[in-house]
Amino acid sequence: MKIKVCATETENSLYKNSFYIEGGNFSDAGTVSTRIKSILKNIGLPNDIVRKSAIICYESEINIVSYARRGKINLTVTPKTVEIEVVDEGPGIPDIELAMQQGYSTANQQIREMGFGAGMGLHNIKSYSDIFNISSEVAKGTFLKMIINTQ
Amino acid sequence: MKLREVKEILKADVIVGKESLDMEVKTAFGADLMSDVLAFAKAGSLLLTGLATNQVIRIANVLDIAAIILVRGKKPLAETIDLAKKLQIPILTTKYILFETAGRLYAEGIVGCLEKVEN
Numbered sequence: 001m002k003i004k005v006c007a008t009e010t011e012n013s014l015y016k017n018s019f020y021i022e023g024g025n026f027s028d029a030g031t032v033s034t035r036i037k038s039i040l041k042n043i044g045l046p047n048d049i050v051r052k053s054a055i056i057c058y059e060s061e062i063n064i065v066s067y068a069r070r071g072k073i074n075l076t077v078t079p080k081t082v083e084i085e086v087v088d089e090g091p092g093i094p095d096i097e098l099a100m101q102q103g104y105s106t107a108n109q110q111i112r113e114m115g116f117g118a119g120m121g122l123h124n125i126k127s128y129s130d131i132f133n134i135s136s137e138v139a140k141g142t143f144l145k146m147i148i149n150t151q
Numbered sequence: 152m153k154l155r156e157v158k159e160i161l162k163a164d165v166i167v168g169k170e171s172l173d174m175e176v177k178t179a180f181g182a183d184l185m186s187d188v189l190a191f192a193k194a195g196s197l198l199l200t201g202l203a204t205n206q207v208i209r210i211a212n213v214l215d216i217a218a219i220i221l222v223r224g225k226k227p228l229a230e231t232i233d234l235a236k237k238l239q240i241p242i243l244t245t246k247y248i249l250f251e252t253a254g255r256l257y258a259e260g261i262v263g264c265l266e267k268v269e270n
Binding site for chain 1: 186188206209210212214
């Protein structure tokens with residue numbers, strides 16, 4: 001898996017960075033989330049915020065590796081929030097309402113053998129977020145934006 | 152209970168984390184379905200599972216799992232052991248099946264990290 005890093009700081013953010021993820025690479029899946037967790041911990045955020053953010057990133061990363069050609073996670077830490085944007089190039093989700101239901105999954109056998117694809121991911125991402133937005137275009141990709149309040 | 156007692160109760164071998172045996176643990180979660188581990192396992196719990204993949208180590212890291220207990224005698228590959236060392240996730244392996252592993256720990260005072268799911 002290739003990870004491109006370009007850290008920048010702006011006036012409104014304490015930290016801003018994009019992490020690139022390639023589809024199909026299961027053995028390295030989760031590398032970005034482990035890294036993001038360590039970054040958030042080093043920033044000094046409380047453990048529960050770090051954990052929530054890491055779970056959201058991990059579920060998103062597994063989704064990209066499982067379904068998309070490639071994708072990225074944009075991480076922005078502001079004084080009051082952790083913002084996680086997930087953008088992928090892939091098949092998209094035809095019926096978002098259905099995909100959000102617990103237990104619904106289009107995972108193949110390979111994904112299921114690794115213990116994933118039980119149809120919990122998007123629901124889990126939503127439950128750990130204070131604000132959750134999802135949009136998708138079939139044959140193009142999916143966009144997620146999650147905000148976790150840190151105060 | 153200390154991780155050292157968990158090791159004794161389960162007649163387990165320590166694969167990673169010999170230096171962590173004095174760690175205190177009170178709760179556990181057991182599953183082979185990683186989707187459910189991500190949804191239900193709580194920070195500081197033991198993770199009882201029969202899956203010994205890199206993903207289990209990364210999930211343990213993400214969730215702040217105290218230690219992984221591999222059941223049914225499963226042993227991770229060298230690459231997975233290296234990853235666990237790097238991320239400082241203790242791994243024990245026991246020959247007991249998941250049911251026996253959970254039962255033996257429960258009988259000695261370890262409880263579920265949650266009793267049942269909502270809904």
